[in-house]
Amino acid sequence: MDYAESLREGRLLRRYQRFLADIELGAGEIITAHVPNTGSLLGCLEVGQGARLSRSSDTTRRCPYTLEQIQVGTVWVGVNTHRANALVGEALKQGAIREVSGYARHRPEVPYGQQRSRIDWLLEDQGKSICYLEVKSVTTSLEPGIGLFPDAVSQRALKHLEELRDCVVHEGARAVLLFCVQRSDIRVVRPADAIDPAYGRLLRAVMRDGVEVLAYGVEPTRTGILWGPRIDVHCP
Incomplete structure (x- = not known):
C-alpha cells in the first residue's frame, strides 16, 4: 500500500x-x-x-x-486501524493470504449476524462457498517479539468473536479472524489475558468451535506499508 x-x-x-x-x-x-x-x-x-x-x-x-x-x-508502528482492512483487501486481491486464497469475490463491510454487524470481508466463490473474515489491528507489545490483542477491554471485540462462532455453528460457514500486526518486530501474537481476560477466554472457546485464527505482519514506512509474513498465534 x-x-x-x-x-x-x-x-x-x-x-x-x-x-x-x-x-x-x-x-x-x-x-x-x-x-x-x-x-x-x-x-x-x-x-x-x-x-x-x-x-x-x-x-x-x-x-x-x-x-x-x-x-x-x-520500530515504526501503524496506529491507523482503517489501514488494516485496506491492507488485507490488497493482500486478498494479490493472493498473498494463502489460507483464504481461491475465493472469486471479496466484498467489504457486508451486514451479517443476528446483531447486524458488518463483517470486514465476505469471501465468496462460484460454488457459493462463503468465508467470513474479521480483521483486527495489533499494535501493542509489552515483551520483545510478542504482540498482544486487545490493548484495552473491548465489548465490541467480544461481540465479533461471538458472531464469528455463530457463522460456523449455525450456518456451517467458514469464519476467520485475522490479526494484522502493524509493526515489524513481532514474531508471535497472543491474547492479552492480563488486559482483557474475557477476550482471551472467548477466543480460545471459539477456536475450539471451529473459528480459524491467523496473523500476518506488515512493515510501515514513510511512503507506504509493506505486506509481510505470516506470524504464529499462540493461544494455549
Missing part, C-alpha cells in the same frame, strides 16, 4: 479525547491531528516519540492531519 504522498514527521506531545493528538513539527510548529484508533495504544504513546502524519486534501476537515505511525524504539 502506497500513501498518496510521503508522510510528514514530527514528535508526539500528547493524545487526548481519544481521537486527538498534539504533534510538534519542525521549527516549533504544533498541530492537532486526528487519531483513527479507538484503543488505548498501550506502549505507543510516550511523549517525544516520533510521529508520522498524512495530510488530507479535504478542506472541510477539522483536522487536516491524520496520525498514521508512532515510533517505538527503532
